[in-house]
Ligand SMILES: Nc1ncnc2c1ncn2[C@@H]1O[C@H](COP(=O)(O)OP(=O)(O)OP(=O)(O)O)[C@@H](O)[C@H]1O
């Protein structure tokens with residue numbers, strides 16, 4: 001029998017994969033343990049389900065819904081802006097410059113983006129002033145920290161459109177010109193080319209773009225804290241409040257677990273859905 | 280005759296549209312991106328003696344007062360120093376951790392490498408605040424909470440996926456033929472490393488280092504929880520200005536300071552970084 | 565109903581590179597025309613102009629008596645087989661081949677029947693449900709070919725459709741293409757690098773160089789009477805020599821060349837003309853008879869190399885003038901390298917070209 005040679009390559013995985021696995025698994029472990037009453041800072045550490053009883057409050061569901069809704073809306077609105085924009089950009093002279101300018105918000109840190117947008121949508125910000133001067137509104141709109149979360153949504157869209165734009169633009173650009181020509185040559189008009197060639201080929205990229213933005217936005221803390229409503233706030237913020245303001249780490253842990261579960265559930269449902277659409 | 284005229288008219292409208300469309304689009308994009316930055320710039324230049332208030336569209340008097348103030352009387356200089364120092368250390372740590380692993384995943388056909396490539400994505404999808412809180416707990420126990428070490432550990436965790444993914448793509452796109460050709464022409468391991476591998480991963484390294492640096496510079500959640508209040512960086516300072524004591528003028532200055540390295544990065548990236556690395560870093564799968 | 569294709573004075577430049585200059589020709593309805601020329605001479609560009617993907621800077625394309633310049637590609641009834649295949653990466657082989665029929669709203673039963681036929685023709689049966697990336701290069705090429713042929717358009721455009729197939733399959737598919745094209749009477753433009761292929765299947769061969777048309781003739785003429793040095797050299801192998809006309813009277817002329825004094829047919833030469841002569845290797849005949857015939861060119865030289873080619877024996881002969889000529893002789897001719905050889909070239913077999 002041939003003896004299997006030990007694959008030394010696996011040792012090389014330790015610095016990169018090992019580092020990530022160690023810390024991610026450690027935080028997961030501590031989170032789960034704390035949600036069941038272990039690892040307490042003060043007092044006794046013992047198994048308990050009481051925190052799970054407390055977690056499902058009105059606030060929790062409001063905040064969870066807020067984060068979920070903001071994430072979903074951001075991902076969908078951004079892709080609705082990006083798809084046609086990428087298509088138009090393909091045909092415009094000087095598109096390289098356009099793309100470079102469009103990329104700027106992606107490189108703006110979340111907090112800065114939040115500040116920049118808040119600055120112009122504020123009660124006396126330039127947007128309100130212009131709308132007033134145009135006599136479209138009688139009195140400034142409250143867009144920042146508004147109850148509907150338009151402020152946070154605007155910041156998220158501002159920051160995430162470029163991100164999806166790059167994915168979509170390169171996906172469309174990657175379709176060889178020959179392939180489109182071939183379709184036209186065989187009798188496809190512009191609409192058919194879009195429907196038969198461009199959209200099916202770029203759909204996987206669009207699905208990835210949507211899910212990436214969803215996850216990023218769902219996990220957000222800083223933007224909704226600075227531009228979002230005071231109530232409800234993001235689920236990350238609720239977790240933070242429980243941990244630091246109420247010093248109730250166990251409930252914070254439960255919220256963390258729920259966040260993970262929601263994320264995973266959504267991503268699984270979504271990939272199931274996109275597989276179905278794909279076929 | 281008539282047909283000719285209609286044809287030339289059609290052509291003219293098309294030309295006109297071709298000119299107008301980019302122009303219109305450019306204006307929209309400029310407003311979309313330029314306006315927020317312009318207003319931050321204006322706010323940072325407001326002279327406190329002549330406050331800028333409703334309904335003026337522009338401030339009446341400009342001065343560098345706020346910039347001077349922020350640099351003179353706040354801890355911003357120290358925070359900028361911290362930010363750069365931490366970014367530097369993080370980049371080195373990421374580089375050293377990522378190189379062997381990226382080589383193994385990109386060049387050696389290991390069983391299960393697809394699985395490991397997914398594991399690498401975890402820090403990108405794990406909720407930052409949750410990781411901050413509970414990892415922070417562990418770092419606290421380890422006694423590195425509130426130290427440079429602690430912050431470098433978490434920054435490395437967040438930035439490592441970018442470096443890894445870029446280097447993996449880099450290693451994967453390195454044609455095996457080329458390496459074999461070098462061996463075939465008599466190159467030993469050392470020559471192969473210095474003359475083939477190293478020059479070929481250099482672009483990936485540069486791209487990865489830039490992404491790592493920027494990620495560390497703008498990381499907020501984990502820095503805030505693990506580092507504060509002892510270690511402040513530019514984002515945590517900005518957060519303090521955006522919170523309860525919201526001070527628009529000062530926040531403008533700090534925002535712009537935080538914007539500068541990123542915009543420089545963008546300019547360099549546009550010229551130097553291949554799009555495939557951008558794609559890899561952004562998580563295109 | 566077959567269509568006449570007229571290409572009239574087409575210019576096309578990429579930036580400041582002139583890819584096509586003043587290209588004009590007419591292809592009669594149902595003709596099979598081959599474009600032949602070196603890499604980069606503008607063949608693909610010309611096909612793309614005809615199909616409508618590229619707008620010419622100058623000139624018109626006519627299908628029949630209709631100007632096509634303003635007609636978008638999808639409204640031109642052409643089908644092109646792309647040099648790069650241009651298969652739809654997300655569609656299966658079946659869907660790729662089917663695409664043109666679907667766009668033309670052909671009935672489903674008819675579609676299925678035609679796909680089956682054409683897949684049999686290009687030997688792809690059994691691969692219907694694969695995606696292009698699951699095919700070999702040659703299989704992909706056959707899909708591209710099938711996708712174009714199945715449409716039965718007015719004009720078929722082939723851009724090196726067989727370059728990746730093995731010799732056997734290539735011959736079979738080539739005959740099939742020709743049969744379909746003939747039976748349906750589709751006007752066809754066919755690009756190839758393979759001159760033997762070009763001569764074998766075309767009604768007309770068009771030789772191109774540097775974006776210009778150099779000669780348009782039937783295969784026999786273009787081989788036997790190339791109009792320029794370029795065509796002679798590019799199509800088949802040729803001994804090309806320069807010469808000056810010494811005397812031109814009646815039906816023959818005498819030319820002083822680097823091979824020696826040669827008698828040639830008088831094609832209206834004038835004393836003192838500088839010309840080029842083309843002699844095909846197979847027209848050089850070894851002479852063993854020792855009789856000198858008055859109306860033959862008889863030359864001698866030293867055999868430098870004798871290369872066995874399978875169907876023939878190729879000799880490289882050095883003349884007294886140091887000029888080397890190539891001769892293609894019967895494969896069982898017995899010559900030894902280094903020996904002297906005497907050979908004849910009939911004046912009729914010498915083709916005269918200007919400049
Ligand atoms: N889009 C383009 N931009 C600039 N130059 C081009 C472009 N397309 C083709 N060319 C140039 O035009 C010339 C003709 O190209 P074309 O593809 O028609 O050659 P070809 O005869 O088909 O060659 P081959 O036999 O190698 O396929 C080439 O020199 C090529 O470099």
Ligand SMILES: [Mg+2]
Nearest residue numbers: 607608647723
């Ligand atoms: Mg070509």
